[in-house]
Amino acid sequence: MSLRHVSHLPVNDNSNGWSRILPPRTPKAALASDVEVDWIVIGAGYAGLAAARRLAENRPGDTIALIEAGEVGENASGRNSGFAIDLPHVVGSSKDELEGSHRYMALARFAIDYHESRIARHGIDCDWTQPGKYQTAVSDKGVRDFLEPFARELEALDEPYTWIDKPDLDRRLGTAHFKAAVYTPGCRLLNPAALVRGLADSLPENVTLYENTPVTGLETGREICVTTAGGEVRGSQMILGVNAFAEHFGYYIRQLLPFAANASLTRRLTPAERDALGCEDNWGVTPANAFASITMRFTNDHRILIRNNIYYNPKMRETQGFVADIARRHKKLFDERFPMLPDVEMEYTWTGYICFSQNGAPGFGRLADNVYSSVCQNAIGVTKGTAGGVLAADMACGVDNELIGYMLDLGQPSKLPPRPLLDIGVRARLAWELWNARREV
Numbered sequence: 001m002s003l004r005h006v007s008h009l010p011v012n013d014n015s016n017g018w019s020r021i022l023p024p025r026t027p028k029a030a031l032a033s034d035v036e037v038d039w040i041v042i043g044a045g046y047a048g049l050a051a052a053r054r055l056a057e058n059r060p061g062d063t064i065a066l067i068e069a070g071e072v073g074e075n076a077s078g079r080n081s082g083f084a085i086d087l088p089h090v091v092g093s094s095k096d097e098l099e100g101s102h103r104y105m106a107l108a109r110f111a112i113d114y115h116e117s118r119i120a121r122h123g124i125d126c127d128w129t130q131p132g133k134y135q136t137a138v139s140d141k142g143v144r145d146f147l148e149p150f151a152r153e154l155e156a157l158d159e160p161y162t163w164i165d166k167p168d169l170d171r172r173l174g175t176a177h178f179k180a181a182v183y184t185p186g187c188r189l190l191n192p193a194a195l196v197r198g199l200a201d202s203l204p205e206n207v208t209l210y211e212n213t214p215v216t217g218l219e220t221g222r223e224i225c226v227t228t229a230g231g232e233v234r235g236s237q238m239i240l241g242v243n244a245f246a247e248h249f250g251y252y253i254r255q256l257l258p259f260a261a262n263a264s265l266t267r268r269l270t271p272a273e274r275d276a277l278g279c280e281d282n283w284g285v286t287p288a289n290a291f292a293s294i295t296m297r298f299t300n301d302h303r304i305l306i307r308n309n310i311y312y313n314p315k316m317r318e319t320q321g322f323v324a325d326i327a328r329r330h331k332k333l334f335d336e337r338f339p340m341l342p343d344v345e346m347e348y349t350w351t352g353y354i355c356f357s358q359n360g361a362p363g364f365g366r367l368a369d370n371v372y373s374s375v376c377q378n379a380i381g382v383t384k385g386t387a388g389g390v391l392a393a394d395m396a397c398g399v400d401n402e403l404i405g406y407m408l409d410l411g412q413p414s415k416l417p418p419r420p421l422l423d424i425g426v427r428a429r430l431a432w433e434l435w436n437a438r439r440e441v
């Protein structure tokens with residue numbers, strides 16, 4: 001029997017632009033009495049939502065409580081840049097690395113198919129489209145050190161891509177900022193808050209979602225008991241989908257690295273501004289270096305998204321003053337890229353929290369006889385979090401699914417040094433990363 005007080009809880013600052021541009025949604029009721037269920041799932045991001053749905057499908061006669069501290073769509077799953085990416089960022093060329101990439105792509109494509117079938121079945125309106133994505137480089141060094149090897153690796157994987165030279169790229173994106181890009185067709189773009197809302201509002205009948213219900217205590221043993229302000233939830237098995245908060249539940253201690261990332265959405269461009277931009281509609285750009293440079297999108301409703309600043313943030317808290325500074329910085333980055341649009345402001349700016357591990361491995365698998373997890377998606381949660389949630393449920397139900405092995409092959413988060421050594425090490429490594437990629441901004 002183990003007892004744990006969960007004291008570090010998520011905070012919603014109501015700044016997420018993706019949900020602000022959607023109609024208001026009424027959250028599901030918070031837990032208001034003691035309940036007994038077969039399964040407890042904690043956290044309603046991609047991982048928890050996928051786990052709860054799959055448990056319900058695997059065991060239609062069982063009851064499942066899905067417990068969420070805040071409101072669906074306000075977490076990292078609703079705050080991201082909205083890329084459902086089908087390819088690994090770095091492939092490598094050895095036989096093992098290529099095999100690893102094939103398994104990785106199988107997981108990512110499983111998750112994309114999973115989303116597409118739920119979106120179609122439940123009529124989820126989340127702006128899901130397949131425009132592909134441009135992997136860009138700003139400097140000659142970025143082209144040489146990242147884009148060219150990436151293109152060679154795609155060839156080794158037999159994956160389709162197009163090399164886009166500068167003049168063509170300028171015309172496609174409406175900015176002269178980049179040197180070249182590798183275009184790959186498989187990436188989907190979406191409004192992430194609309195997708196998670198749609199998934200949460202179409203859960204099977206044997207799942208009860210409790211929103212605004214932070215878990216403050218956890219007792220594990222033969223039975224599991226979760227404490228919340230409104231009552232206790234007892235169950236026989238549990239899946240944890242709480243991302244970097246897993247440490248506060250007593251799991252993956254000194255294995256997880258909570259980072260923050262900031263994003264902004266401009267207001268909608270007017271028809272005259274779109275003419276001045278003169279580019280394709282609906283594109284997505286990911287950078288050669290995700291830490292130093294900028295992810296961008298031109299959305300279907302004619303806003304531009306800017307995502308940059310990934311930094312170590314173990315408290316998972318940010319001040320309003322800092323976010324206001326970020327909005328000004330994003331405006332400057334926007335102006336450098338789109339000088340023909342001088343009057344376009346950032347309408348929304350927000351922070352979200354990402355969970356990394358040092359070796360890039362997910363926190364997936366069995367933690368005790370009756371406790372499973374899908375946490376730590378290393379910034380690719382739209383696909384990896386979803387696959388991890390489904391596969392954690394299959395594992396817990398004893399379903400034979402070869403993708404469980406693929407997920408386990410990604411390894412486990414490696415052990416980190418104790419703080420404050422860890423903080424110094426992570427910040428030094430990040431500073432080096434930013435310096436090394438300084439020409440990619």
Ligand SMILES: Cc1cc2nc3c(=O)[nH]c(=O)nc-3n(C[C@H](O)[C@H](O)[C@H](O)COP(=O)(O)OP(=O)(O)OC[C@H]3O[C@@H](n4cnc5c(N)ncnc54)[C@H](O)[C@@H]3O)c2cc1C
Nearest residue numbers: 043045046047069075076077080081083215352380381382
């Ligand atoms: C700005 C930004 C851009 C990104 N861009 C992309 C992208 O383009 N593509 C991509 O694939 N990924 C992207 N990511 C990463 C992606 O958003 C995450 O990997 C993904 O959301 C993780 O999903 P999850 O379900 O594991 O965790 P979360 O979405 O973090 O969900 C965990 C849930 O657990 C809940 N929880 C925690 N503690 C408790 C408690 N005590 N009681 C009850 N509930 C609790 C939280 O409230 C939260 O809802 C981005 C992230 C950010 C911040």
